[in-house]
Amino acid sequence: MKCILLQGAPGIGKTTLIKKVVENINKSGITADGFFTEEVKVGRGRIGFDIVTLKNERGILARKGSPNNSAIKLPQVGQYTVYLNDFEKLALPVFNNVSLGMGNIKKVS
DSSP: OOEEEEOOSTTSSHHHHHHHHHHHHHHTTOOOOOEEEEEEEETTEEEEEEEEETTSOEEEEEEESOOTTOSSOOOEETTEEEOHHHHHHHTHHHHHHHHTTGGGEEEEO
16 A cells, blocks of 8 residues: 655645545545545634545534534644534545554655
8 A cells, every 4th residue: 555645835726636646546446545635714714624535425523613512522634613523534445454464654845
């Protein structure tokens, strides 16, 4: 299994690149597994981030502010409340799959 980690400055096209690569991989019949984060905006303002798997499953990763009706204290990162349930449900299975083939991870900066 080959793994690629992609990082870079905001707005340079990391998510666009991943979407195009996955589209081409899927067309060739190869199965890809992974996830990316996507900005969530209202108008021109960012309100948070979603986690999106390469199988098009989507969950809330973080939102500005605190949930109104939460009896459980959720973690905060800066101005964002982090929703661990969706992250654990969607991202952890990917990490578990990757851990089976750790020798093949590639980082692209």
